[in-house]
Amino acid sequence: TVWQFSSILEGTIIGDDCVIGSGVWIGRNCRLGNGVRLQDKAHITNNTVIGDDVFVGPGVLTMDDKHPRVGNHTYRSCPPTFCDGSSIGAGAVILPDVIIGAGAVVGAGAVVTHDVPSNVTVLGVPARLRIA
DSSP: OOOOEEEEEEEEOOOOOOOOOOTOEEEOEEEEETTEEEEEOEEEOOOOEETTOOETTTTOOOOOOSSSSOOOTTTTOOOOETTTTOOOOTOOETTTTTTOOOOOOTTTTOOOOBBBOOTTTETTTEEOOOOO
């Protein structure tokens, strides 16, 4: 299901049973697995890979440029990767080249600057392992 005002650019492949919320932007050549849920106004940058059963909350931003500048002729796409079963809270920011491990949870509003291991929860700015 794709809701109103969403943009899905060329080359993107979407698996079965996915929901793309209102106002979502999905860049070129992305791959979404089965059962993915992208909530309203999420921004999925070019070449991002999203595994099966991944939840991306409203307003999540993903980045793929490590050195953003006008006229940057050395730009190389470095998108994040979301492994199966991961869950990203509302308003989180996922920086370039970050891997979100299988079953990992990213808290709302977190800024993820490094890879997140499988089956852990990270919170805060910058995102850090949640201590129980």
